[in-house]
Amino acid sequence: MEKLIQIILDNLSFSVWLKDVEGRFLIANKSLLSFFKVRKNNLIDKTVHNIFPSDIANVHYLEDLEVIKNKKPLKKIRKFKNAVLEIERIPIIDENGEVKFILGTLRDITIEKKYQDEIIKQKGILDTIINTIPDVIFYKDTESRYLGGNLSFKKTFLDRGITDIIGKNDVELHENKEQALAFMEKDKDIIKNKVEVFTKAKFLTSSGDIRYMESIKVPIVNEEGEAWGIVGVSRDVTNKMKMEEELIKLSCIDTLTGLYNRAYFEKEAVRLNQEQYLPLSIIMGDVNGLKIVNDTLGHLEGDEYLKTIASTIKAIFNGNTSIFRWGGDEVAILLPNIDEAEANNICKKIFKACKNYNYKPIPLSISLGTSSRYNLDKSINDMLKEAEDKVYRQKLVHSKSVRGSLIDSLQMTLAEKSEETEKHTMRLVENAITMGEYYNFTTAQLDELALLASLHDIGKIGIPETILNKPGKLTYEEMEIMKTHTEIGFRIAQASQDLAYIANQILTHHERWDGKGYPLGLSGNQIPINSRIISIIDSYDAMTNDRVYKKAISKEDSMKELRRCSGTQFDPEIVEVFIKNII
Template sequence: MAKAKNYRILKRIVDNIYEGIIVTDNKDEIVFINSQAARIGNKSKTELVGSNISKDAADHSAKLIRPYYNEAKRNLKTVYAKSIPFDGDNEKTKLKSLELIPMIKNKNFNGMLCIIEDVTFYNEYEKQISISQNYLDIAAVIIVVLDRKGRVTLINRRGRELLEYKKSEIIGKNWFDNFIPKKNASELKSKFRNFISGEWKFPDSFENSVVTKSGEVRVISWKSTLIKDESGNTTASISSGEDVTEKKIAEEKLKESEEKYRLLVENQADLIAKLDSKANYVFVSPSFCEFYDRTEEEILGKNFLRFVHRKDKETVSASLESLSRSPHKSISEQRVITKNGLKWVEWSYRSTMNKMNKTASIICVGRDITEKKAMELKLKADEKRFRMLAENATDVVFRVRLKPSLACEYLSPSIEKISGYTVHENYRDPGLIYKIVHPEDQQMFTDLISSSRGFNKPFEIRWIHKNGGIIWTEQNISPIFNPEKEVIAIDGIARDITERKIAEERIKYLSFHDSMTDLYNRAYFEEELKRLNTPRQLPLSFIMGDVNSLKLINDTFGHKEGDTLLKNVANLMKSFCRKEDIISRWGGDEFAILLPQTPKDYTSEIVKRIREACSKTAKYKIPISISLGLASKENESQDINAIISEAEDNMYRSKLLEKKSISGSIISSLTKTLFEKNFETENHTARMRELAVEIGKKLNLSQSELDNLSLLATLHDIGKITISDELFVKRGRLTKREWDIIKRHPEIGFSICESSPQLAHIANMVLAHHEWYDGSGYPEGLKGSEIPIESRIISIVDAYDVMTNTQPYRDAVSKEEALEELKKNSCTQFDPEIVEKLIDTIK
């Protein structure tokens, strides 16, 4: 009875399970079928029991099973089939899974156990899971699911990418032991246990760090919640996180920046204030209080107009009112009331707008222009006085605007007397200032104005008078620059020198010989130069000579001996020249030789012979010493004037490098002046020259460049001779004005060198010796290779020598400390390559 009862219970269970069960005998007849299999076959169990599964075509279950059934029976092996499409009579297509197990007796087929399962739901579930996983993987945030023990059961693609791990390297791992910094892991794990047990709750949003596979620490902002089952029991936690590492870094930088700006405002010399929407003070800088001579308490809360002079209040009110309109900024000049009286301030206003596009606050930056205003009043008075002088002067005073359009802005009445054109004619035709220039001088005049380099000395220009006559003028012009350093206008004075020029031309024509030396004079030389400057006479060579120490000889032995020396020089030159060569006395102590059809190498031989002959006079009472320079015009395209200039430059360069007499050498004279003013010492200059040349050799500079370097080492600070000694020996900090004066010495040095033919070739080097490699130096802000290499070398050598030798304002440092300082400023103040060459040289 018990067995029967158990059989019935077992049959009931099998009959009601989800899978369909069919059992056949060895003849393929169904001996048992449960309710689920009958429903699949769309017949009753009674109809199906006894039917043959291999032959009955009307049974849906048989149709589904038959192919797989026959295979299992034939091979006597279990057959599995998954996701088989199946269409019943009253239902849509579903997916079935089969398992057919042959029953074997004595190695023969003895029936079949068939299990049919509807897997439509599972496949759909898997599909939904896949879709959900895809959604998680494309999410921009990190999604992590932890079980109750803190193990990772799910993590999306963003999370895996951030941690730099594969999915298999994360799933199942304890989150806190593997992905949280060790110093935070214990505390965070404890909080998680309390969270998962319901004893504690994470804030709505919280931050903690995670460690990536490469060891990088990232900051994540999390939101977490619990996952519960149908019974309300917590099974896991799910968290979404956003990587805020860059945001945190930016916040720290912003915090630092705000602190810097706060310090900047508090130490700013300009007046800084912030007003509310009603123009009441809500912030003032220390410099503001100092300027007004009032405390913060006396200013804050007061209206901006309270401290404005009554005559300026209307203008200031209009400026503040305009801030509500784009571009929300304005500038005004006004008088303000301080405890020390009235002062002038130039204010720059800028407003900030709220969401309603109304003024929320106003930032005011002011600058004391009291002295500027006083100067403007003085300038107006001076302008009136100078205008009166100009109106009554015999010279022509003019101002011409060049940009943005040509216009004559001022012209004194004397223009009519000199040129024949009235002031009004010039105003009506602005181009007349160019038109009256002689055709042969127009290019020179145009080049002069466009270059802005020839304004430091007067020049001569011919004008065409209204009646057709030629007027010679001597003009001094000053350029006016815009912020981009372009010449936008010129101020000038023109003087009629026609009578002087006529007299000069007459004298030039009548006098061709020097009465003392019996040589040709310069006038004749220039006439011959015009005649010989033809292709037929090429190569045309030029020798320039300058007698050294003539003034010393005149002062010591008298002018008679000086005259004798000049005659001896003339005879010496004659002895080495041919009949067709032109020898002339170029100036007071200068001689020139023009050699037609003479190559440069032969000219060099003549110079060599003259020097050798001079050296043989060393034992004479008055030895002959001449500085010589040469140049040759070898093709027609070369400008003869440029050739002459080259010869002069070579002569002056030779003269500067030949230091036989302090009185007879410009370099020695200037060097002596520097030493006398105690700017430099001879030892400092000698050390600089030696070290600079050594570095120049390491950089493979040419001999000419090394000569320039040697000369620059001596004269780089020549501009200091015009600056007061007090500024260079002053102890303590220099004022801005004093520092600006000192910073002008490169430009002054440039002007000195530029005005001297002997030094013109190093003028730009002198100008640039305080430029910085990164462009932050002065005066022109040159950088890198824009700075002449000689200037870059001198800058470094000077700095090194100053640091390693005691100065009036500080003690010397060691070589190592000096080299370290140079390396520290490499690529900013100094050329890194030259710094390395210096280090190699010192070591």
């Protein structure tokens, strides 16, 4: 039997030996003898101290003692020359629990260790790559228990104060149990059907923030075609979702007013075309005076006017109603579950809010019309037409008073920003009527001349105060800006039916008899007579009253100045009539 055991041991590819508790070799196979380069009779009954140098022998001796003391196997990896050795000692214990022998094995694992190191190296590279990826990467078993993941995966749970992850499933790790169960059901489908699954989910963080995640899970399938786990990749797409929401919002929002645009109105109209939103009302609005603001102060100021009206209307609803910019100066409001009476009350609130808003240079003003339906037989288009018809009727009825209010506001604003005082206007009107009577003007012609005297400088509303009230002489650039007041005044008058007939006279009241005036360079009788009269009256009043840029002069000096400019700046005939009848 002993010979058979020796034969078996000698045929093993690795070294084997047996020692007693005193450290003497009792058995050794050929592999061990070959490795130590000793004969069998030089090893059996010998200890390591008889074979190795004392430093090496002491190491082996102490390890033998450790095995005897602990009664447990001991495995060590040692380098020997260019080889890597695995040495294992196993205690042989008798029925009394005492160690009787030590069985030892020695294996050359150089090649195995080389492959193992390469695997570790490759794994290190792979781990580095995976951990560098900002996406969450994780692995699960068939029971949806987490087996591991990259740093981003661990951080996701660490941020929530969870450190014990491995071996647990989603239900154990997530506060939202319903959502966690849904994840696990998806996992079952992946394992069962061996298909990848793409999902989107919304999470609430511990700080109360909402985060959006996109995930793809893929089954791990072995050579037999069995799924034994899942690999998943999750990406935080919160910024992407916010950007998409912002793009959707931008596609639905009018960038100037912040109201919804007409394209979004069409979508909302379709959504509200259901009985649950009945009664449904629509308010249509048309902003009054926008053209005058655009023509007077420019389109930037017109944009501010439109934005102010939009924000005033929005404030009434506290952001709870869909308000749309329907066109250039039109708005539309969709009111689900609001009847006609309530819609009219809302219109009153809008009128009141605009009236109470102290907007300069003209008050906020809008014409409104409503339409309501109590069943789906009445289409949205029919409602829009009805509401628009009411808007136009309102504009027709109130247009005169609205225009009058706008012009009055412009005059008041001009008086506030310049020295165009009410007394100055009254003097001009009085002198203009006197001149008109001399020329036997009819009552209508006198009214026209008086209106021109009142509004000839209305265009100065669009000139900066720094230029209007400059105490010194204007620069060339400033003068060029000042000259535009005639064209601004012309556009204001053209925008009003009540003033359109004096628009050309406002435009030409700074033309000169010799053709060197502005803006058209007209001369002589090409200039309307009313413009010629106002030019002289206005110049006289400017000379005989203090202005910010110069002191008043006497009537005698003003007469000399008028005569000096007669035939060049002024109509010579009208100058003489004025001097004889006014001064």
